[in-house]
Structure formats: C-alpha cells, structure tokens
Amino acid sequence: MSIPIYTYDAVIVGSGLAGSAAARELQIAGKNVAVITKLHPLRSHSGAAQGGINAALSDADSIELHEFDTVKGADYLADQDAVELMCQKAPSTIRWAERMGAAFSRTDDGKIAQRPFGGQSSPRACFAKDRTGLTLLQTIYEQALRVGVDFIDEWYAADIIYEDGKVSGVVAFNIRNQEKAIFNAKAVMFATGGYARAFKISSNAHANTGDGLSIVARHGLPLEDMEFVQFHPSGLSGSGILISEAARGEGGKLLNSEGERFMERYAPNKLELASRDVVARAIINEIREGRGVGPRKDAVYIDLTHLGKEKIMERLPELRDLAITFLGLDMIKEPILISATAHYSMGGIPVDIDGHVRKNNDELVEGFYAAGECACVSVHGANRLGANSVLEALLFGRHVGQSMVADIDKLFLREAEQSDADAMIEEMERILTSNGKETVPGLRNELQQSMTDNAGVFRTEETLSKQVEIVKELRKRFANIRIDDKSKIFNTDLQEAIELGHMLDYSLFIVESALARKESRGAHYREDYTTRDDESFMKHTMAYMDENGDISLDYMAVTPGKFEPQERTY
Amino acid sequence: MTTITTQTITFNVFRFNSETDYLPYYKKVEMEVTSEEVVLDILNRIKWEVDGSFSYRRSCRHGICGACAIKVNGKGVLACKERMNDLIELFGTELTLEPLSIKRAVKDMIIDKEDFWVKHEAIEPYLISHIEEHPEMECAVTPAQAEALLDSDYCIQCGLCHYSCPVIEINDDFIGPAAFAKAYRFNADVRDDGIDERLDIINAPSAGVWDCVKCFECAEVCPKEVNPIEKITKLHNQIFEHGRAINNVATRHAVGFAHSIKKHGLLDEAELVRYSEGTLPMLMKHGKVGFKMFKVGKVVMPWNMPKSDKLDEVKALIKSSSTVKF
Ligand SMILES: Cc1cc2nc3c(=O)[nH]c(=O)nc-3n(C[C@H](O)[C@H](O)[C@H](O)COP(=O)(O)OP(=O)(O)OC[C@H]3O[C@@H](n4cnc5c(N)ncnc54)[C@H](O)[C@@H]3O)c2cc1C
Ligand code: SF4
Ligand code: SF4
Ligand code: FES
Numbered sequence: 001m002s003i004p005i006y007t008y009d010a011v012i013v014g015s016g017l018a019g020s021a022a023a024r025e026l027q028i029a030g031k032n033v034a035v036i037t038k039l040h041p042l043r044s045h046s047g048a049a050q051g052g053i054n055a056a057l058s059d060a061d062s063i064e065l066h067e068f069d070t071v072k073g074a075d076y077l078a079d080q081d082a083v084e085l086m087c088q089k090a091p092s093t094i095r096w097a098e099r100m101g102a103a104f105s106r107t108d109d110g111k112i113a114q115r116p117f118g119g120q121s122s123p124r125a126c127f128a129k130d131r132t133g134l135t136l137l138q139t140i141y142e143q144a145l146r147v148g149v150d151f152i153d154e155w156y157a158a159d160i161i162y163e164d165g166k167v168s169g170v171v172a173f174n175i176r177n178q179e180k181a182i183f184n185a186k187a188v189m190f191a192t193g194g195y196a197r198a199f200k201i202s203s204n205a206h207a208n209t210g211d212g213l214s215i216v217a218r219h220g221l222p223l224e225d226m227e228f229v230q231f232h233p234s235g236l237s238g239s240g241i242l243i244s245e246a247a248r249g250e251g252g253k254l255l256n257s258e259g260e261r262f263m264e265r266y267a268p269n270k271l272e273l274a275s276r277d278v279v280a281r282a283i284i285n286e287i288r289e290g291r292g293v294g295p296r297k298d299a300v301y302i303d304l305t306h307l308g309k310e311k312i313m314e315r316l317p318e319l320r321d322l323a324i325t326f327l328g329l330d331m332i333k334e335p336i337l338i339s340a341t342a343h344y345s346m347g348g349i350p351v352d353i354d355g356h357v358r359k360n361n362d363e364l365v366e367g368f369y370a371a372g373e374c375a376c377v378s379v380h381g382a383n384r385l386g387a388n389s390v391l392e393a394l395l396f397g398r399h400v401g402q403s404m405v406a407d408i409d410k411l412f413l414r415e416a417e418q419s420d421a422d423a424m425i426e427e428m429e430r431i432l433t434s435n436g437k438e439t440v441p442g443l444r445n446e447l448q449q450s451m452t453d454n455a456g457v458f459r460t461e462e463t464l465s466k467q468v469e470i471v472k473e474l475r476k477r478f479a480n481i482r483i484d485d486k487s488k489i490f491n492t493d494l495q496e497a498i499e500l501g502h503m504l505d506y507s508l509f510i511v512e513s514a515l516a517r518k519e520s521r522g523a524h525y526r527e528d529y530t531t532r533d534d535e536s537f538m539k540h541t542m543a544y545m546d547e548n549g550d551i552s553l554d555y556m557a558v559t560p561g562k563f564e565p566q567e568r569t570y
Numbered sequence: 571m572t573t574i575t576t577q578t579i580t581f582n583v584f585r586f587n588s589e590t591d592y593l594p595y596y597k598k599v600e601m602e603v604t605s606e607e608v609v610l611d612i613l614n615r616i617k618w619e620v621d622g623s624f625s626y627r628r629s630c631r632h633g634i635c636g637a638c639a640i641k642v643n644g645k646g647v648l649a650c651k652e653r654m655n656d657l658i659e660l661f662g663t664e665l666t667l668e669p670l671s672i673k674r675a676v677k678d679m680i681i682d683k684e685d686f687w688v689k690h691e692a693i694e695p696y697l698i699s700h701i702e703e704h705p706e707m708e709c710a711v712t713p714a715q716a717e718a719l720l721d722s723d724y725c726i727q728c729g730l731c732h733y734s735c736p737v738i739e740i741n742d743d744f745i746g747p748a749a750f751a752k753a754y755r756f757n758a759d760v761r762d763d764g765i766d767e768r769l770d771i772i773n774a775p776s777a778g779v780w781d782c783v784k785c786f787e788c789a790e791v792c793p794k795e796v797n798p799i800e801k802i803t804k805l806h807n808q809i810f811e812h813g814r815a816i817n818n819v820a821t822r823h824a825v826g827f828a829h830s831i832k833k834h835g836l837l838d839e840a841e842l843v844r845y846s847e848g849t850l851p852m853l854m855k856h857g858k859v860g861f862k863m864f865k866v867g868k869v870v871m872p873w874n875m876p877k878s879d880k881l882d883e884v885k886a887l888i889k890s891s892s893t894v895k896f
Contacts, residue, residue: 040687042727043627043635095705101697101761103716103723110710128723134634135723142696176676205630238606241632295574322632325608325651441618484622489589490677493622 003180003421008034009408011170011185013157013212015041017133017140017390018372018397019191023151024144025401031408034150034183036157036172038207038495041141045193045205049133050244050318052125052387053394055090057112061122063087070388071563073119073275074381075522075532077225077540080561082353082377086388086395093395094126102139104128117386118245119275125387130244130318133390140394155181156495157211158424160188160368161416162219165359167368168414171424175495178488180425184416187404189369190216190349190357191397196229198507199342199456200448201240203232212374214502216349217509222360222542224376224556225347226506227514230384230523231457233279235341236326237299243319243338245386247302248272250315254283255301255335256291262300275568277383277523280340284457287339294337301335308332340457346384346523347513348376350542350556355400361542361556367411371400378540378558382522431497436480440497443481447474447503455511460528464515471508475549478504505545512551513541534565575605577658582666583616583624586675594675596666597621603654610638610650613667613679626679633793636726639733640679641668646730646791670733686729689745693753693771698764715760720804722755725796731788743777747788747798750779754801757808769814772805779805 010026012019015037026033037044056066066087071078098104098112105113105127116123128135145151159171161182169184195210196202217223234243234252248254254272256262266282267274283300292298304312309332312320316331323329323336349370350358355377357368371377372393379392447470454467478501485493519533520526539555546552579601586594599620603612610628617624626649628638633651640649643661657665667679674681731747732738738746753772757765772778779802788798809815 039629039635039637040727043629043637045630045635047726048630048632048634092704092706095708096701096703098708099699099702099705099761101699101756101759103719103759104708106711106713106716108713110712110715112708131634131724134726138723139697143701145691146694146696205635207629239631325633325653326606328605328653328655440622485625487587487589487623489587490625490680491623492617492625 003182003418005182005184005416006034007413008032008183008185010034010187010189010404011036011183012189012191013037013170014044014191014193014372014374015039015141015151015153016044016046016191016193016372017137017393018400019189020137020140020144020149021394021397022189022191022371022401022404023149024140024147025398026405027144027147027149029405031405034152036152036155036170036183038154038156038175040153041151042137043207044137045208046390046393047134047137048205048242049136049390050130050242051246052115052117052127052132053094053136053390054117054120054124054385054387055094055126055391056087056122056124057091057094057126058114058122061124063090065121066090066124068563069120070379070385071381071561072566072568073383073385074379075383075568076534076538076563076565077228077378077381077521077558079353079378079559080563081559082379084561085353085399086379086392089395089399090391093391093398097136097139097394100139100143102128103135115246116249118249118273119385130246130316136390136394156498158215158427158498159421160215160219161420162221162365162368163414165363166366166414167357169416169420171421173424173428175492176490178428178491180421182416182421184413185367186408186411186413187367187369189355189371189400189404190374191370191372191393192374194345194373195503195506196342196345198448198451198503198510199229200445200452201235201339202342203235203240203242204342209499209503210345210374210506211499211502212370213348213509214505216357217505217545220544220546221365222350222358222544222554223347223506223509224350224540224542225378225382225513226509226543227517227524227541228346228382228522229342229510230276230344230346231280231340232343233276233283233340234302234338235343236323237294237296237337237339239326240341241322241326242341242343243302243322243336245276247304247316247319248279250304250311251307252302252304253306254279255303256286257293257297258291260291262286262291275383276386277525280457281525283338283340299337299339302338303335304331305333305335342452342456344384344389345373346376346380346382347541348374350540351375351377353377354403355396356403361554369400369404371396382524427498427501428494431481431483431494432486434479434481434483436482438477438481440481440483440493440500443474443478444496444500444503447471447500447507451507451510455514458525458527459514460526461515464511467511468508468515471504471511475504475508505549508549508551509543509545513543513553516553517541532568538565576602577663579603579654579658580664581612581616582664583678584666584668584672584675585624585678587623587678588676594672603658605655607654608650609640609642609647609652609654609657612654613638613649625677634726636728639670639728639730641670642666644668646670646734648728648730648793651793670729681733683729685742686727686732686746686748689749690727690752693745693749694764694768695749695752695756697756697759697762698767699761709761711760718758718760719755720758720797720800721794722751722758722796722801724794725751725755726794728793730791730793731796731798734787734791736785736787737781737783741776741781744781745772745777747782747802750782750805751796751798751801754805757805765808766812766814769805769809769812773809773814773816779809
C-alpha cells in the first residue's frame with residue numbers, strides 16, 4: 001500500500017499560539033504552509049490561559065525592568081539574549097494581537113489594561129477578563145484562517161524525517177480513519193506544547209502529552225533543562241485544575257488545618273505573593289507535616305470570603321465557577337481547597353534565538369524549528385514568571401515563522417520516500433497487534449502517580465533514583481500491552497497508547513536530568529542540596545537518548561547578559 | 571466539601587462504530603459515582619476501566635476548549651463542566667449518554683462536525699480590517715465599546731447550541747446560533763470594517779437570521795452564557811440600521827410586525843401574514859385555514875381591530891426606533 005506524499009514549503013505541527021502565529025507569517029509571505037494538529041486548532045491548550053500576557057506598556061514600567069524580573073524569576077538560568085528579544089518585542093506583539101482583534105480589557109482612556117502578577121516590579125499583565133488565552137488563540141487562528149493557512153486537524157504527527165542533520169518532513173496519520181501520509185517540506189516546525197501530563201496532579205489538558213519532545217529525542221537529538229517543571233501553588237484539590245494566580249493577587253489567604261496563615265512562617269514579607277516555587281513548597285510542607293485539610297487531608301484552604309461577593313464576581317467569576325463545578329464549594333461563602341499542581345514545562349527542544357533546533361551544543365539541525373512551550377529558547381530558565389509564557393508562545397511563534405520565511409529559499413527539498421513512514425507504521429502495527437497483559441490506563445496511572453510522588457515539588461537522590469528505576473520498568477512493561485480497540489475509526493485507544501510511549505520516554509529525561517542536578521534552583525528543589533550552586537550548575541542540561549533508550553547528559557553554557565547572578569529573595 | 575458521597579448509577583451508553591456497525595446500540599454500565607465527579611470523569615472511567623474502544627473528544631477538562639459536548643438524557647452538556655450530582659438530582663439514577671447529534675454520529679460520542687465548521691467559516695469569523703504588522707499603539711477602545719461585545723467573544727465553539735437548534739435539524743442551509751453569535755461578535759467591534767459584508771451573509775433567505783424560530787433553546791443550553799438568541803435579535807436590528815434588508819418574506823414580516831404594532835399597539839396576525847407574503851400568495855397558501863378560522867370567529871377584520879390603551883406610547887417608541895421603509 002503506498003502512502004501519499006504531500007509537498008509543502010513548510011509544515012508546522014501544533015496549532016496553539018506558537019504554531020498558528022508562525023503559519024500566518026509563512027502564508028502572508030507567499031509560502032505554501034500546512035499546520036497539522038491532533039485537535040481542532042481552537043482546542044489547543046493556549047486557550048486555557050486565564051491570567052494575562054506580559055508587556056512593558058505603561059510609562060511606569062520599562063523593558064529593562066521586564067528583562068530583569070524575567071532573569072531573576074528564572075533564577076539566572078535564562079539566556080539573556082532571548083530574554084532581551086522577548087521583552088523588547090513584547091509591546092508591539094501585544095499591540096499587533098490587538099490590531100488583529102484580541103478583545104483586551106481596557107482602561108478608561110481606551111488603552112489596554114494591565115494587572116499585577118507575582119514577581120513583577122510593575123503591573124504588566126495585559127488581560128481579557130479571565131479569558132486571555134481564549135481571545136488570543138481565537139484571534140490568531142481566525143486571522144490565519146483569513147489569509148488562507150491550510151489547517152489539517154485531527155491528524156496525529158508520529159514522526160519526523162531526519163537524516164544527515166536535516167529534517168525534511170513529518171509522518172502523520174488521520175485520527176478519523178488511520179489514513180497515513182507523509183508531509184514533505186523544506187522546513188518543519190514543532191509547536192506541540194507542554195508536557196505536564198506526566199504528573200498525576202496537573203493543570204494541563206489531556207492533550208499535553210509531550211509527543212513532540214519524544215519524537216525528537218528518539219532520533220538522538222537533545223532535550224534541554226527537562227528537570228525544570230513548574231508546580232503552581234493553586235490547583236483545585238483532587239483534579240489539579242488551575243486557580244489562577246489572580247486569586248492570590250486579589251488577596252486570597254492560605255490557611256492550614258489549625259487555621260494558621262502559614263505563609264507567615266515561609267515568606268514573612270511577601271506572604272502569599274512570594275514566587276510560585278516558594279508558595280508551592282510551603283503548601284506541600286504543611287500537608288506533609290499533617291496540617292492538611294479536606295477529605296483526604298491533601299490540601300490547604302485558600303480563603304477569599306473577605307473580598308466579598310461583588311469583587312469576586314467582578315474579578316474572579318470564572319474561578320468561582322471552577323470551584324463550584326469541581327469542589328461544590330462557593331468561594332463567596334467558604335474557603336476552597338487547593339494544592340500544588342504540575343503546570344508548566346520550562347525545558348524542551350533546544351533552539352537558538354531564531355528557533356533553529358540544536359543538534360548539540362555547537363551545531364544546528366537544518367530545516368528544523370521549534371517554538372512555544374515545547375521549545376527551550378530559554379527565556380524562563382529554572383522558573384518562569386506568570387504571564388510570560390503566552391507571550392513566549394505568541395512572540396517566538398511569530399519570530400520563528402519569520403526566520404523560516406528568511407531561510408526557506410536557501411533550503412532545498414529532499415524528496416521523501418515511502419520508507420520514511422516505516423517507523424510510524426511499525427509503531428502502530430506493534431500496538432494494534434500486541435497481545436500482552438498490561439493496559440494503557442494502568443501503566444499511565446502508575447507513571448503519573450510515581451512522578452508526582454518522587455519527582456514532584458520536593459526531590460532527593462533517593463526518590464529520583466527510585467523513579468529512574470520505575471520509569472525504566474514501566475517502559476519494559478509497555479512492550480507488553482494490549483489495547484481493546486482494533487478498529488480504524490477514531491481509535492483513541494491506539495492514540496493514548498502512542499502518547500503513553502512518549503510520556504514514558506520524556507519522563508526519563510526529567511528524572512535523569514533532575515538526579516544529576518545536585519542543587520536547588522527555581523522550580524527544581526532538592527532536599528539534599530537545598531541551595532543554588534552557581535559554581536557547578538550555572539549551565540543548561542543537554543540530555544540525549546541512545547538506541548537502547550538510555551540517557552546520557554551533557555551541559556551547555558548559559559548566555560550571559562547585563563544582569564549578574566544575585567541571591568533571589570522576594 | 572467535607573465528605574465525599576457515592577451512589578450507584580446505571581448508564582445507557584450510546585455505542586456506534588460507523589466502520590463496523592450497521593446500527594447504533596446502547597450498552598448498560600453500572601458504576602459507583604462520587605460527589606466529586608463530572609461527566610467527563612465518567613467517560614474516562616468507561617474508557618479506562620470498562621472498554622478501551624469507547625471514544626469521545628476532550629482536551630482542556632475545565633470547560634474552556636469546547637471539545638467535550640455531549641447529551642445526557644437529551645440535555646446538551648459540556649462533559650467536563652457538568653457535575654454528576656446535579657444530573658442525578660435532575661434525572662435520577664439512570665442516565666443515557668449520547669452524542670450531540672445521532673444522525674452525525676461517527677464513533678460513540680464523536681460526531682462529524684463538518685457542517686458546524688463550514689458555517690463558522692462562512693460568516694467571515696475574523697476582524698476585517700487592515701492589519702498593522704508592527705503597530706506603535708493599540709486602537710483606542712473604551713471600556714463601554716469593549717463591553718458592546720456582550721460576551722459574544724466568550725463562545726468556545728462547543729456546538730451545543732447548534733445541535734440543539736430545531737431549525738438546524740430540519741434545514742441544512744440554516745447558519746445556526748453559534749455562527750450568528752460569532753457574526754455579532756465582529757459586527758459589534760468598533761475596529762471592524764466588515765459589517766455590511768457579514769450582514770449580507772446572515773440575511774440570506776433560508777440560511778440567515780430570519781429563519782430562527784425564537785425558541786430560546788440556544789440561550790438555554792449554552793454553557794458560557796453567550797446567549798445567541800440575544801445576538802440574533804441584535805443582528806435583525808443591524809440589518810435594518812445598515813440598510814441591508816432585502817425585500818423578502820422575512821424582512822416584510824419584521825416590518826409588517828412593526829406596522830401593526832404602530833397602528834394598533836397590538837399584533838394584527840392576519841394583516842401581518844398578508845403584508846409578509848402578499849395578498850394573493852397569502853390567499854393561495856393560507857386561504858383554507860384562514861376561512862376556517864374566520865368561520866369560528868378567530869380572524870379579526872382590520873376595521874374591527876382593537877387598539878392598545880398604550881397606543882401613544884407605543885407609537886412614540888416605534889418612531890424613535892424605526893429606520894427603514896419599503
Ligand atoms: C491552566 C493553564 C493556565 C495558563 N495560564 C497562563 C497565563 O495566564 N499566562 C501565561 O503566560 N501562560 C499561561 N499558561 C501557559 C500557556 O498557556 C502555555 O504555555 C502556552 O499557551 C503554550 O502554547 P503553545 O502554542 O506552545 O502550545 P499549545 O497551545 O499547547 O498547542 C499545542 C498544539 O500541539 C498540538 N500537538 C501536540 N502533539 C501533537 C501531535 N503528536 N500531532 C499533532 N499535533 C500535536 C496540539 O493539538 C496543539 O494544537 C497557562 C497554562 C495552563 C495549563
Ligand atoms: S432561538 Fe433560534 S437559533 Fe436559537 S435554538 Fe431556537 S431557532 Fe435556533
Ligand atoms: S454559543 Fe454557547 S453553546 Fe453555542 S457554541 Fe458558543 S459556547 Fe457553545
Ligand atoms: S474538555 Fe475542554 S471544554 Fe470540556
């Protein structure tokens with residue numbers, strides 16, 4: 001059976017903010033571009049962002065302050081050239097999104113309104129009520145549609161065509177009917193989003209299974225800084241669904257089972273408005289020491305009742321709705337139950353400042369690009385600040401799209417062959433015919449639970465070593481699975497199995513990288529090495545997987561800039 | 571929530587695989603449901619604990635992406651935002667899970683939504699304006715102008731209203747409430763230059779806003795309080811305000827409606843039909859029914875039409891609001 005080969009100038013995988021913004025740039029430059037996405041574009045996780053998008057717009061703020069806050073927030077692991085580019089271009093990027101139709105909230109004189117967020121020297125987050133991501137995603141998608149971008153939705157990208165340091169296409173199948181195809185192109189971009197679904201308690205969409213990372217890693221290409229996974233302090237108890245930082249920004253108080261406002265002990269000055277990593281650790285510590293609340297004693301209270309009904313309805317209506325839906329608790333009348341939740345992936349596919357994927361510390365892959373949460377250009381370093389990641393996705397998505405436009409005429413098209421689809425076909429066949437005794441939901445649950453327990457907010461040599469063994473063992477058992485659905489139409493059983501394979505692979509990168517980083521920096525907190533060690537670890541982790549699935553580690557220098565590392569206090 | 575309670579619930583689950591099944595069937599699944607769960611948790615548990623071949627769409631799991639819309643006992647819900655306890659309270663302990671539209675079912679809860687997206691794209695769902703690629707300043711929009719969108723920008727394209735609309739069921743051309751709400755979203759935006767273009771699209775006979783039967787189902791079912799019927803009414807007005815009305819049954823119906831109210835302060839239904847459809851077509855189409863109604867005294871002759879006691883007020887209101895004459 002022959003597989004159709006479609007030819008484009010550029011193929012983009014992922015249609016969140018990063019992918020859609022890049023696609024529009026290519027299209028308006030007259031390039032022939034396709035966007036492949038496993039969801040409908042408007043279901044991408046970018047639409048879930050509530051809080052805001054940063055830019056130094058006001059006179060009270062400055063680009064330099066935005067840069068400083070970002071570098072400090074990153075615990076000095078960010079690359080300062082990338083931070084500079086992001087902060088400088090932020091104002092025009094926000095205004096460009098506004099011109100395209102984004103429905104931002106406004107000040108009385110008609111300007112874009114801004115609100116304060118943790119770790120910011122000035123109110124910097126532009127917002128659209130509590131649906132910032134929704135308005136941005138809709139706007140970028142709509143305008144990409146308007147100029148004629150070819151969106152190929154509900155197609156699963158399972159592999160890239162990589163040979164001799166060059167990427168020349170994507171191999172994918174149609175989720176609707178398992179029709180397979182090769183998308184041959186001069187330039188390929190990955191914008192596949194985050195990977196916090198490896199954890200049990202997570203704010204992420206079901207779709208955030210980090211496929212893009214493992215697809216890249218399986219070709220022997222590196223992943224950068226995978227140990228840095230951000231845990232947000234306020235996920236709803238049980239589900240991990242996000243209660244935005246706005247809740248603490250508006251004055252939410254954290255209380256334990258003894259009614260103590262415990263942040264007084266952990267961050268006497270900033271209290272609930274200390275940085276995310278600090279608050280998340282405080283909460284988990286309270287729970288570990290037996291002062292948790294709720295039916296499972298695995299949460300703390302966030303009390304917003306003193307704000308009053310009016311303010312809650314005006315500022316936090318969506319959050320109130322979420323707590324009612326998922327906890328049956330009304331924050332107007334009673335405190336609600338929260339705990340830390342896996343939220344954001346600082347690491348990812350290493351790229352240079354123009355989005356070219358790195359082959360190693362010194363070389364780039366030809367014709368291959370990445371942007372958004374799946375990429376690590378490193379603007380967030382060890383810890384990202386609220387409202388900087390939607391900015392990253394939108395801004396770098398567009399910027400990398402432009403760099404593809406500039407490169408495409410210099411790139412040649414290496415024609416794809418039928419055999420390029422072999423790896424994907426084998427993977428699908430293996431899963432469809434495997435007749436073992438393990439189940440996908442069973443293994444996935446073990447992975448997520450153990451990642452939360454052993455590689456979560458607190459980590460030690462012991463828990464991480466244990467987790468390395470668990471992940472390896474789960475990978476072996478994965479070879480012995482059996483799925484129920486053998487049919488061709490919307491076989492989501494098959495899809496979930498493929499996704500689990502990806503989760504297992506990149507999880508090993510997370511734990512191996514974390515095990516080797518014997519210091520505490522930003523979101524990565526080692527109880528056995530509680531301080532930052534600039535001497536040994538002011539560097540990016542570069543991890544590689546070999547053919548046997550084993551990980552080896554290398555390191556890459558951080559790009560310095562005008563801000564010298566200092567101790568990080570809030 | 572200090573305790574978690576559980577109940578045994580029986581689910582009748584719609585199953586269908588268009589590749590292998592000739593007809594759909596329902597499968598009974600019994601489960602202990604906890605007070606913490608939403609419908610999506612149940613869908614997940616059916617797939618993960620009972621039968622892996624069960625299929626449905628989902629992504630964000632907190633009511634913002636629009637992927638997971640289904641029907642429970644005929645009621646359209648966003649699976650990830652609908653609490654099981656609320657449904658049990660409403661319908662009892664036996665619940666039927668079905669896709670949004672049975673005739674479009676492809677696999678279990680998954681439907682072919684092609685018609686929804688085609689119509690979404692048909693109304694030009696984007697800001698029509700020159701895009702400044704590197705702007706120095708944003709457009710000035712006051713809070714009041716921003717509020718004019720009336721939350722129509724909050725639509726998540728879940729399709730609940732579309733597949734609950736009775737007109738969509740019988741008329742394949744009808745653009746539908748979600749796309750109308752979207753058309754309103756851009757028409758209400760001070761930055762947009764495409765209002766007339768969009769009005770001409772949504773004004774078309776049989777596809778456009780005039781075919782809405784005002785049943786309010788779309789407002790009822792919407793999980794985001796977008797209230798499409800409210801936007802449809804506003805689009806009716808825009809059509810007249812912008813002089814885009816074309817002389818057809820629907821617009822004449824609207825104008826005739828206004829005439830009648832202006833004249834009597836009340837609705838003269840027979841006159842309205844005559845005005846909308848023309849005297850001769852009216853007699854041909856409704857003559858028989860009309861005659862029967864006349865015989866039993868249900869038709870009031872124009873000269874006998876009663877007047878509202880608030881006629882002056884009504885007249886003043888109409889004068890201030892009407893803009894178009896045929
Ligand atoms: C609950 C929540 C709230 C947030 N709030 C904020 C906020 O207020 N401010 C802020 O700055 N950031 C916020 N973030 C972070 C931010 O939303 C994300 O980092 C950002 O939107 C990522 O955009 P993206 O374009 O990289 O990826 P996404 O929008 O996640 O898109 C990924 C795309 O890749 C596709 N894809 C993935 N794998 C495959 C495959 N194998 N084949 C085909 N397609 C594939 C998906 O279908 C999707 O289209 C929040 C995150 C969460 C979870
Ligand atoms: S009010 Fe109109 S658009 Fe809404 S569901 Fe009823 S007929 Fe359809
Ligand atoms: S208007 Fe409401 S029900 Fe209709 S598609 Fe939009 S969000 Fe869904
Ligand atoms: S899964 Fe996104 S709305 Fe339900």
